[in-house]
Amino acid sequence: MVQLSLTILKRLLLNIFSVILITGIGPFLSFSYITHGAQPISDKILVDNFEKPGKHNSLGHDFGAFSDQKNLGHCYLFFSQDKQKESLNESKYSLYIQWDTAKEGSYGGYWSDLRHLNLESFNYLSFYVKGVKGGEKFKVGLRGKVDATYETKILINEALKEGVTVEWQRATIPLKWFKAIQNWGDVNMLSINFEYTFGSGSGAILIDDIVFEK
Ligand SMILES: [Ca+2]
Numbered sequence: 001m002v003q004l005s006l007t008i009l010k011r012l013l014l015n016i017f018s019v020i021l022i023t024g025i026g027p028f029l030s031f032s033y034i035t036h037g038a039q040p041i042s043d044k045i046l047v048d049n050f051e052k053p054g055k056h057n058s059l060g061h062d063f064g065a066f067s068d069q070k071n072l073g074h075c076y077l078f079f080s081q082d083k084q085k086e087s088l089n090e091s092k093y094s095l096y097i098q099w100d101t102a103k104e105g106s107y108g109g110y111w112s113d114l115r116h117l118n119l120e121s122f123n124y125l126s127f128y129v130k131g132v133k134g135g136e137k138f139k140v141g142l143r144g145k146v147d148a149t150y151e152t153k154i155l156i157n158e159a160l161k162e163g164v165t166v167e168w169q170r171a172t173i174p175l176k177w178f179k180a181i182q183n184w185g186d187v188n189m190l191s192i193n194f195e196y197t198f199g200s201g202s203g204a205i206l207i208d209d210i211v212f213e214k
Helices: 002-031 083-088
Strands: 044-048 063-067 074-081 093-101 107-117 124-131 139-143 153-155 169-174 187-195 201-213
Touching: 044 107, 063 074, 074 107, 093 107, 093 187, 107 201
Parallel strands: none
Antiparallel strands: 044 201, 063 107, 074 093, 093 201, 107 187, 124 169, 124 201, 139 153, 139 187
16 A cells, blocks of 8 residues: 555655756757748748758758659759849758649659648648749649548649749648648648649749748
């Protein structure tokens, strides 16, 4: 009986210690912002700013290009140095996406792995975009579950009133528009889609600073 009480007491002390430990760490964590330049981004999740040309996005996961299985469509990715963007903020590189979906039935695009990202406390997806000619058409997709068979794709013209132009613009898409996602605690893929069916044709755009915001 006495031994049992001691065990309970020990557990109780351990719990109190744990609480102290957690509250002790709390304030420390709130000051440990990850900084990009001088701006704290604790209220943002940076998917990719393309500043480290390679095979991984800023989250440390894979990204790449895709095309339809018959290989009718094509999509190529390049890291681009853009002087105009450089003056906009501290960016050196953006992603240059070139595609050709002029053939009937073709599609292609860019994907970036979000790997079970929890977006429950976030409200917007935003990024910079600039067209080479202006008027480029693409859809932004967001996949919930890894094996999801359906995802909502948003036409860029719904987010940009004037559509894509030859100037850098910031597109902001409310996450609630992606109606197919049931569980915002497990979001797995971001994509930019070009398709024959909605008239993407062929062309090129520049993309930068893809973030999720509150
Ligand atoms: Ca950049």
